[in-house]
Amino acid sequence: MATALQDIHHSPYIWRGKEISRRNTHFITSEINSIDQAIGGWPLGALIEFTSKQVGVGELSLLTPALRKLSQQDKWIALICPPYIPYAPALSTNGIDIKKILVIVTSNTSDTAWAMDQAIRSKSCSAVVGWFSFVTEKILRRLQLAMDTQETLGAYFINTESAPRNVPTPWRITVDGKYDQTIINITKRRGGMPISTLATTHPAIQECCGSV
């Protein structure tokens, strides 16, 4: 009986949860209490996917405090193919040093993927954030491969409906809005079980009605 169990242990088909959690991922504080408590902040050196059904539920704001921190480094924060104009007054109000921001406009998915890959590999970016309207597993695999060797914050945003069902991205996060709240579901993460329904107040609400 004992031999049979050992055989199973040596089988390459057995997934060992412990091994994965042993990889030491570095985190940067998200400065959002619910997230910091649940997962310890945003991982560096691992690709994070943010999906949401619509723009405007506070999805980018989840990264803002981390970006503020990263903008103190002498490196770029690359925003690749953003859907609208990244509005400088808002970003600087949030404390981000906007002279570190590098906006990269692309016209198709392969250019976006290429630009993200270049930015990740160049070692000159503290954060690389991309927006996809469409993406393939192959592209994401390549990006994750690039991320593996870096200590960069790497994330991409995509509409829930366009996101592929299976992706090699180690962190998947869906973002929804519910009145004043931004609801976060971590559907996939490295070294742990999914976590559902973390909530934070939409930062715009915090700001306009902050004292309430």
Next chain:
Amino acid sequence: MLWLCLNFPKIAIEALIPKWEDVNPTAIIDSGQPPQIIAFNKKAQKIGLQKYMSLSSAFAISSELQVFPRSIHKEIKHLEDIATWALQYSSHTSVQPPDCVLIEIGSSIKLFGGLESLTLKITKSINALGHTTIMSSATTPLGAAWLARSGFNVHLQSRKELENCIYRLPVSLIGNAQQVNSIRSFGIRTIGEIAQLPRKEVTQRLGADLLDKIDRAIGVIPDPQPPTPIPEHFKKKLELTVPTEDLSSILFGIRRMVIQLESFLSLRNTGTTHFAIHLKDESLKTHDIRFKLSRPSRNSKHLTDLIRERLNQETLPSRTESITLECLNESPLSAQNFSLLPDQNQTTEDGIQLIEKLRARLGYDNVFGISSIPDGRPEKAWAKNIPGKQSKENPSYLRPTWLLPKPKKLYTKDNNPLLDGPLIIIDGPERIETGWWDEQDTRRDYFVARTTDHALIWIFRELPEGTNWFLHGIFS
């Protein structure tokens, strides 16, 4: 003085085709009657071509053989290019026709960490330029050249050793065919044997230059070499033997020229910010591609990367015949201060190279920084900027992370704005009334609103009527 001689045994073919180029069997013929094969590439060697074979027997082996006449002019041009390129290793280099380049390394050998590391460095770069080379060094230029031409890879630092070696070399090195034949007819095979003959007799029978050459080779009399001048301008043209539309072979050729550009710029202690590539096609139409860098550079890897990205985007002429690389401006490289933190300079350098690489593929205007401008009108409160440039502080108000490039008009129902359903106003109004001085008078009431699917947006009502509603931003 210590002279390093680079001998290029295959210069006749390499002047036409760099050694990595994988073309069909190719051979070079001399101008004799009947013509003889004097050089050939690897593929021709494989099918059995041999040196001094007649052209007709070569064609008997393969009918696919490509044959080009020897161009001594091109060979010398190539040697001159190499001599210029080699100025990075020494202040004194010289061409020794027909197939050698001399580098005076005595004064720079220490700088490059000894003879071995220097020769290793040179071999590596010569390979990258597409040449095969044999290197020898000796205390006299002619001595080094003779050693290299006889295929020796030796480094002699004393005159005694040199003399011994030179005396054992064959007489074929020393003069023209006629002279060599008459020397041989005396039963003399080596240079040493000539040196032992009575000087007067040798001079009488074979001419004065023979002994003179031996004296120069062993260092009895001085042998000054004309130094290679540092060029004023960089423009190099590469004629392709076979017209091509294949990007990778064009890039190969360009790489070779970029290495030369790098050494040209480093000799002049400058970098370039503007350079151009001209591709000429069969109909002699020129296709110009200009490059603009945000900071002077001479790093050949970086420049080649930029060129590759750019050429990938361009439509190239269908059959390119020649490539020209021209350096359009030079500017001093900004001095680098060594930072206390080792990585800092590298990061800045990487950051600039990233921007240039992205711009090469995506277009100059598609990579930019942003700045905020103290202007009340939201659309004028930001601008595209040079990446990394500091901007002025803006007073902090509640502003959306996304701004629409142009306000989008909203439908209304009973004077209330709609966006996929009714909107709920949760903050506002913030009145913005400004811009009367430049005829872009703006009077608006801004609100934060929530859509039916819980997104927060920034909308405004145009005053004074207050009936037209617009979407202007999104709180992402």
